[in-house]
Amino acid sequence: MAALLEATGLTKHYDVQARGFFCRVRTALRAVDGVHLTIEPGETLGLVGESGCGKSTLGRLLIRLIPATAGRVMFNGQEITNLGPKPLRAVRRAMQIVFQDPFGALNPRMSIEDTIIEPLLIHGSRRDAAARDAVTQMLDKVGLPDSARFRFPHEFSGGQRQRIGIARALILRPKLVVCDEPVSALDVSVQAQIVNLLSDLQVELGLTYLFIAHDLAVVKHISTRVAVMYLGKVVEIADKRSLYARPLHPYTQALLASVPVMHPSRRRRGPSGEPRITGDIPTALAPPSGCRFHTRCPHAMPVCRTEEPALRVADAAHQAACHLLAK
């Protein structure tokens, strides 16, 4: 099966000006650094990592909301990295995004109908009965009453606003939807509703998701495959089952060990616990040499400081970038 999306060596560096005494020093912030990734049609690829690891930047690069510094992205067999504005707009129909903050992502001065219909207008539809019907259908699909169309964002709760954001993303019937932390701003009792809604819509409309989140349990629930990012690099990517049952990269192991237990009888107290990592994520302005995780890794060896490990195939559906695997 041909991949729906394929990224090769995808890189995004931001120029940051640090002030020196006499001159300005330019350094590159390596937000995303040489990522290879494929997304198969119909799957959900989960993308996890700590804040600042570049997962949102990667999501935006993949659908070209921001231009890449290097590397390329093939979508549906077409390279989109260097497309001009017109052909890019045609491709955009098929790739949409749902944002994290349901309060910031909707224009407070646009009614719900205007918000949901806007993508259609941008892509050449007229504001006619057919377009309005599409809005009605979409509202129904995301579980909002038709009367919502004349109301404004401030009248809705966080969960309802996220439904509006989903309706806006899906009205063009895209193939790929990037969900950038769609539930992390919501209360837990509402989170489950939105996760279920996304699963239902995926089946109904044949969608492919890139699901970005920092909550490992939510990602496990919704994904078919999961990629783990650390400081701009994908350090492990595997089938969901394989990744959670047998995490290979020490970072993935540490992430999983950090998730709070779901029953008090399984409390891990004291120093005897599983390998917890210490310290903070280093700055992407000056990432550590060699393996970027070596500064926090409980298994770091001399080679980790000097040589950067490549993604290695552990088995058919499991790849990890760690020197321990070479043994």
Add this chain to the structure above:
Amino acid sequence: MSPALLDVVGLVRDYALPRPHPFAAAPRLRVLHGIDLSVPKGGSLGIVGESGSGKSVTALAIMGLLPRPPARIRGGRIEFEGQDLLKLSDRAMQRLRGPGIAMVFQEPMTSLNPVFSIGEQIMETIRAHESVSEKGSFARAVEMLEKVGIASATNRMTDYPHQLSGGQRQRVMLAIALVCRPRLLIADEPTTALDVTIQAQILQLLMDLRDEFGMAMMLITHNMGVIAETADRVLVMYAGRVVEQAPVGRLFDQPLHPYTRGLLSCVPTLDQDQDRLIAIPGNLPEPLRGPGGCRFAPRCGYAVPACEAAIPALVTFDTNHAAACIRVNDFG
């Protein structure tokens, strides 16, 4: 059980809302409808609830930090070591904060003053509550920073909050709260803004310091996992009321209130595979409007007409397990 350090009985709180027109009486919004809770010496109480459930307001009320007006106490007692905090003068309350009760806030980004170094902020706390020399307070601050796990503490004393990461800022917040050795620490969502790896570190640190100082803790969160890791007893709040109260093991094994059951089953877990999450339908109620009966009834799968009639009282079922639901006996 050891004698209670903190006892809150029937706490009721109102907020005055803006008047609709100059001659109207200010409408009042009730945010706490009679909260009872108690924290034993050295114990740890977890309060869990979603936004708007009144958990933070409860904490601020205990600390005496709600601005009055618009907030107003309409009844109840807050007893700390036998003393009713609601009857204390502002000065007496100020003396109690620090060595008596201290609080850690959710937002480590906004709770620290950006124009003072972290050392000054810790030393300010010491000097506000004790008469110590500059030198003495400096040494105490450094010692505290080391305790909360900040490396090369002496050098970091002159750092400003923006030079620290989120996890380090939360450690500094902890240092400020703990430097006067409080007997009760209130932590309001101390790890919500942090990544899981940092959250695990901070929770571990909190529990270690609790054991070391022998202090009691009240930990407020919306995350059942954090409760499972830290609490002895749990209080579940919904729309300004306590809906269930139990020892932590019991609450996870045998939740009685449908809302608690919903909270426990609506989050996916790492150990189980589910096809579908069991969502709680509907949205959180708005504080002003709402049905007359049980506030959870509109979202509850077990609701019967009787639920709409009156607000169920918190009824004790076993020695220390209470729930506010008229159908509890039907669930067994």
